[in-house]
Amino acid sequence: MADHALTNLGPVTETPSSSETLLKVKDLRLYFRTTKGVVQAVDNVSFSLGRRRSLAILGESGCGKTSLARAILRLLPRNVHTFSGEIVLDGVDLMKMNDEWFRREIRWRKISFVPQAAMNALNPVLRVGYQIAEPLIVHLGVSREEAYKRAEEVARVVGLPVDFLNRYAFELSGGMRQRAIIAMALITNPPLIILDEPTSALDVLTQANIMNSLKDIKRKFDVTYILITHDIATSSELADEVLVMYAGHVVEHSPAERFYKTPMHPYAQKLMASVPTLREDKQLEFIPGQPPSLINPPKGCRFAPRCPKRFERCAEEPPLFALDGGGVAKCWLMAR
């Protein structure tokens, strides 16, 4: 990506140390109240993520991956039943903060979010440049002129032509609008960016272009990504680590080097076997049955009813077992 004129975006840590933990989530629960009962969207999720690493959260629709992102950002609807656990960012326990403090100190400053289909949520009556600059003006109290100058810098970083900043959203193509949204997430220079399906509505070439920009940003600046997607092939473009969710649980968390070659959890294996590949011939598989309802999830392993490898022990809920070469998987087969 030679066409990226990269300017100094902010303080960059000299040497990235992957051992330093940026985000730690422990026993996170997010349940929703509905007329039919309590939905256990995120159930007992724990993981940690190192600084300047990128984590892909994979899973099918309804597995709780977007709820997990919203729980981290505390963007919650009104019908929350339970919201508990620990979320530690940069050594600060976010769960102890009140909502106003969280809004002022964490959102945009520490974590920014690119929600699903955000490119369609740009304000139609404001110029794109102002919308990109707004978080700086509102959250960091930067002057307008300075914020616009920064908006130009981040626009260059994401590959958005600077003269597009004077346009309105409808004058931009889908790919350019998505770049504007990513620029908005970058402008406050937050250590953590959560991307929810950032490219799934875009064409193949545009998708590849945006992935190139995201990689470029990661190489040059101090950012950590959480990428939420159901598109396994595209997730491999960015992931250092992969976390697979099924029915509200984390079932595997592995380094990407191993995950894309040999997933360990039977669900992850089935999921990988269902991904069509362009370059090699393989017999595609599908997973019979459907994920369980999260209102009264089955006792024991939640994947057991669909699992080809189930045995007696699966009636009991498995803990997360540590794997050789790093990572964890929630499956009795990993017990030794």
Added chain:
Amino acid sequence: MLENGVLLSVKGLHTWYELRKFGFIRAGYVRALDGVSFDLRYGEALTIVGESGSGKTTLLKTILGLVPPTKGTLEFAGRQVDAKNLDWLRRQVGYVQQDPYGALPPFMNVRRILLEPMLINKVGRPAEREARIREVLEEVRLVPVEDFLPKFPHMLSGGQQQRLVIARALVLRPKLIVADEPVSMLDASVRVEILDLLRRVQRAHNLGVIYITHDLSTVRYFSERVFIMYAAKVVEKADVREIVKNPLHPYTRALLAAIPDPDYENSLRFKDVPPGEPPSLVNPPPGCRFHPRCTQMIPGVCDREVPPEFEPAPGHFVSCWLYK
């Protein structure tokens, strides 16, 4: 009926949408489809790959008779299609929509959804209709049929909804099925199931199928022949394996290079993607429409003259001056 004859023959098809200012002043045309020709035989499956705005959905709408072609002809089962025989055409062509939930009326149950096409087209007597409904439901494996008949679309999962859409497309016993991105809204684990199902009904009934997608990686699980579209034109036609192994058009090459297979190595390198975006179809660039983004552009040729179709290898057609 000729089992190996031509089912659908498309010749020089152009579909332009008129642009108007203030509702009545002519302001040019969007050339959504600009000169597409091909033949589809009985029982043949064909895939059309293109990005959004490449004209693939317009092609499909023109084949379904939903938009009249501006120029060119459409022949179905040996008969020229025109405004007078559209009803006849639509009975022969089943349509599988992209978004199953949006395509199914929420206030009708499964039985009513499948009955509707037969009522509209006055097909069969009540007992025959009932039997036909059961038959197609079994075919798409929505079994036990009794359980599904009274259900409404919101009670079905995404995969089941898409099966129902396929069942509806089959209920009039068509000769051709057109499927517009039938799996793009579904989860990976269900996609394969639906593609398998389409493939199975295609073989069982010797159906012609046109499968439209932007995702090249699913193509090889569905059909042999594939067309690549760019900016309202077909730029390359070949066998899927041939396209993957030996892509000729620079656009096809870029498209293939951009599609990742799940592999950790992807995160270590940048993709070689052409800059820019597809051209406007109101004022398409002269000559080859890919030339402004093409790295192998021949000045004076590609930007002046429209490339005709060349056949550098048997059965592999490409519209690019590099293969003259």
